Amino acid sequence: MSLRPDLAIIADHVAHGARVLDVGCGDGALMAALRDTRGVDARGLEIDGGNVAAAVSRGLSVIQGDADVDLADYPDASFDYAILSQTLQTARRPDVVLDHLLRIGRQAFVSFPNFAHWRVRASLLWGGRMPVTPLLPERWYDTPNIHHLTIDDFRSFVADRGIVVEGAWFLSRGVETSSAAANFRAEHAVFLLKH
Amino acid sequence: MTDTDLHTDGRFGLDRRITLPGPLRLDGGALLSPLDIAYETYGTLDADGGNAILICHALTGDQHVASNHPRTGKPGWWARMVGPGKPIDPARHFIVCANVLGSCMGSSGPASINPAIGQPWGMAFPVITIRDMVRAQAMLLDHLGVGALLAVVGGSMGGMQALSWPATFPERVKACVVIASTARHTAQNIAFHEVGRQAVMADPKWRNGDYYQDQDPPAAGLAVARMAAHITYLSEAGLTEKFGRKLQARETKTFGFDADFQIESYLRHQGIAFVDRFDANSYLYITRAMDYFDLAEEHGGHLANAFKASKARFCLVSFDTDWLYPTSESRAIVHALNAAGAPVSFVELSSPFGHDAFLLESPELNRVVDGFLRAGL
Missing domain, CATH: 1.10.1740.110 (Rna Polymerase Sigma Factor; Chain: A)
Structure with a gap:
């Protein structure tokens, strides 16, 4: 079983035996990989009941809940890492979710699709329509992605808040790419953050 | 234990009844002795005793969880969950289900004989609590030679007992499944x-x-x-x-x-x-026992305290149309378990059938319980 590329990067950088909260954990693919390969004590939060059932049936501890609402219930510093993969752009209040992430985890991994990737730019510039790409496959009216952001948006957001970037990885077509001109060239970004 | 032991050991099998000497000290202060418990067991207890699952029944339930009811002839009340090929399977698990204290299917209750006067107890029977039911179950497990439970599983009032188990006997529960239940009775x-x-x-x-x-x-x-x-x-x-x-x-x-x-x-x-x-x-x-139930109250007003000593894994399930013990009640338990640092899973399943959904056919419920139980092995 191969992990989605952004999840593989996260999995490679989580310390052995750590306590991890995966927010928006889906069917638990990352959690299962972390448990099986790195002896991680993983917990998950997931909004979709079918996904929760799938994750629980693989023996994972997952709670059905909404990142916008239920993160407030978790105690401070109760995890080594809080992970938010491909979920930030779906939150009603991404800023609040990020605050909680950095409160609950000593460090936080955040991954998101980059809306400033050249293909998105080209699509909007030449097509004049909201882009539909492999990474952003939904149309404007049915997308769960309600807060599109770019890598540069995210960089300035964390800089404004004094959040420390401890690591950053960029992906194009599932392959790691350099940080040079990432805002143009990367489809996808993974950040490791700390307060 | 060998097969021969199982067949000759009268403690195991369907439609069992035991009179335990007690005394059982009740939350209300009274001592109850002796103590009748009617129960059934399914499957074989492993040599290390590690495959025991206790199933707790609801208000009007009974010990016939997966066998035909002797009076009505109907199949067991949870044959959808317990049986060959089911999430709780006598081929893998040693399954115990006992009639709760205070009930009328063979365990001590107001209809049983008060030994002091040779007449039914009636209202002289002491008022009991959910925790008293759990303590009586623990006495039965002692009698059966079961130390720690692989899991305790219950829906509705059975879920209250299941929750009380790790709070009362933290060292005796490895996993706890609580379905369509609550940690306290509300005013409604x-x-x-x-x-x-x-x-x-x-x-x-x-x-x-x-x-x-x-x-x-x-x-x-x-x-x-x-x-x-x-x-x-x-x-x-x-x-x-x-x-x-x-x-x-x-x-x-x-x-x-x-x-x-x-x-x-x-x-x-x-x-x-x-x-x-x-x-x-x-x-x-x-x-009355259900109305008195407030697990937080028993632990200084903080539900999380009830689980501080427990190392059990927890699985909670609610149903979206259950207004008797709605999802918010399960979430309150999940919140407390999170605060206590316990491994907990929770899912709200969709069903049109309200509270009764936990007793009905639900492939999703079976999938969740099966996966959760297997993860502990």
Whole structure:
């Protein structure tokens, strides 16, 4: 079983035996990989009941809940890492979710699709329509992605808040790419953050 | 244990009954001894005792979880969850289900004989709590040679017992499954139960609970209690879908007080069928135990404290149309378990059937329970 590329990067950088909260954990693919390969004590939060059932049936501890609402219930510093993969752009209040992430985890991994990737730019510039790409496959009216952001948006957001970037990885077509001109060239970004 | 032991050891099998010397010290202060417990076991206890699962039944349930009921002939009340090829499987697990203290299917309760006077206890039976039921179950497990439970599993009032297990015996529970349940009875829960109790007590045949020798129990009162309670087990949408305003075997309203509507006929049937199999005093005692249940109160007002000493994994399931023990109650438990740092899973399943959904066919529920239990091995 191969992990989605952004999840593989996260999995490679989580310390052995750590306590991890995966927010928006889906069917638990990352959690299962972390448990099986790195002896991680993983917990998950997931909004979709079918996904929760799938994750629980693989023996994972997952709670059905909404990142916008239920993160407030978790105690401070109760995890080594809080992970938010491909979920930030779906939150009603991404800023609040990020605050909680950095409160609950000593460090936080955040991954998101980059809306400033050249293909998105080209699509909007030449097509004049909201882009539909492999990474952003939904149309404007049915997308769960309600807060599109770019890598540069995210960089300035964390800089404004004094959040420390401890690591950053960029992906194009599932392959790691350099940080040079990432805002143009990367489809996808993974950040490791700390307060 | 070998097969021969199993066949010759009278402690194991269907339709068992044991009288334990006790005494059982009750939350109300009284000492109960001796103590009758009616129970069933399925499967074989591993040599290391590590495959035992205790199933806790609901208010009017019984020990016949996966075997035909001796009186009604109906299949066990949770044969969908317990049995060959099911999430709880006698091929892999040693399964115990005991009639709760205070009930009327063979365990000590108000209808059983008070040894001091050789007569039924009636209302002289001490008021019991959910925790008392759990302590009685622990005495049974001692008798069966079961130390720590692989899992304790229950729905509704069974879920209250399941939650009480790691709080009362933290070292004896490795996993806990709580379905369609709550950590405390709310004012609304208590209110519905009080309606039921008053219906029983208002029946002149109740006679302060002293009705056993004439074999003339307060059937009308108990039937009304059951009718009121039964409404709380169903959802409005489910009732509308099943009955709507349909009339019962007639073309027009009668302008009288017969059961004109199908829902009336259905509830009357539920009430009448219930009194054939349940004791009115037991109904009073068990509903009281549920009303007294507040797991946080037993632990200094903080539910998380109830789980501080436990190392168990927890799995909670609620149903979206259950308004008796709604999802918010399960979430409160999940919140407390998170605060206590316990490994917990929670899912709200979708069903049109309200509280009763936990007893009905639900492939998703089976999938969740199966995956959760297997993860502990």
